[in-house]
Amino acid sequence: MNYQQILKEIEKEIQPSLQKGKVADYIPALAEVDPNQFAMTITLKSGEQFSVGKSQEDFSIQSISKVLAFSLAINIYSKSLYKRVGVEPSGNAFNSLVQLEYEQGIPRNPFINAGAIVVMDALMSHYGGDYLALEKILNFARDISANQEIKFDSTVAKSEMEYASRNLSLAHLMKSFGNFDNDVRNVVQTYFKQCAIVMNTENLSRAMLYLAFDGTDPINGRSFLNELQAKRVNALMLTCGHYDASGEFAYNVGLPGKSGVGGGIVAVVPDVMSIAVWSPRLNSYGNSYAGTLALQMFTSKTGLSIF
Incomplete structure (x- = not known):
């Protein structure tokens, strides 16, 4: 062909x-x-x-970066990850608060925003902080792309953080249901850096x-x-x-x-x-x-x- x-x-x-x-x-x-x-x-x-x-x-x-983060998380947590995030299609907008409230802080899947933020929270807990979790994701991106120059765009990440109200709300809502371990702002900020991978x-x-x-x-x-x-x-x-x-x-x-x-x-x-x-x-x-x-x-x- x-x-x-x-x-x-x-x-x-x-x-x-x-x-x-x-x-x-x-x-x-x-x-x-x-x-x-x-x-x-x-x-x-x-x-x-x-x-x-x-x-x-x-x-x-x-959001393509969510595939990388989920690949790392499933390798670490296996089936136990599904206690915190589901595997069903959402049928709603990727940043829906309504569905998350209705389902008691368990995101439908790891590819909507709430699910990806929980995955980042889990990775930060495992690796011992924001910097180490982000480095693991970046190194994974470098390894699978065979390009050690892969990095994130700090301008894009900062830009997203300035308009982060809904994503912060998603994280706070999950925390209120006990499905969150780390500092909300820190996790969301690291999540934006992940999304800003270039x-x-x-x-x-x-x-x-x-x-x-x-x-x-x-x-x-x-x-x-x-x-x-x-x-x-x-x-x-x-x-x-x-x-x-x-x-x-x-x-x-x-x-x-x-x-x-x-x-x-x-x-x-x-x-x-x-x-x-x-x-x-x-x-x-x-x-x-x-x-x-x-x-x-x-x-x-x-x-x-x-x-």
Whole structure:
């Protein structure tokens, strides 16, 4: 299959859609990004990559980072983690307080904000503080992407913290139900630093390869998760990876994936490849408008889907 030709076709066909949607302007630092950019990269088992667009342009991966934090947490806590965070789709906005109140401070899944904040709280407890937990996540990102230069953007993290009222409320609500161990502000601040990790589509596509191959990087043979853990992460990406549009993404794209409000989306084709796409304009659910469409085109053109 000529993957480069397929990506070129997608890049050409996607152009009219680059004007649709809007950037995440509720985070001031993200509002400044050129909204009309597009990039897409696939990485095969051999490590061979195919890209189009601005595939070396760095951007804030935002909620895609939740996959990394959850991978670390499931490796540490195993099933006991599910006492603090569930594995069900939310069906509500990613920052909903109502559902969290109704379900007594137990977030539906680790990919909505409340769930990811609890995961960060758990990691901080395990590693002994904010700095060590963040370093572990950054080092994990560096290892799976084979790029030791990966870091977070302090300007983006600070920008998010200035508009953190709802996320702080989520954390305080969970603390009131006894599902929180550390200082609320410290955890939320560290969570924002995690979300502010910067990558490009080449980094991201390379990074997700371990999830396409049962938790083991097929290039260097390094195991990051066991087969069952990788299966769990992929299942959650399929059912919860796009907030309350996860069902629509599974229906139209048919791959486990995770989006972020920075405009990035990652997806995996089990035993074949990992994919990353980026376009900053978002649809009404907070997922990349053109990125979602590009992945739908890719699975339609290639026939690569888990269904």
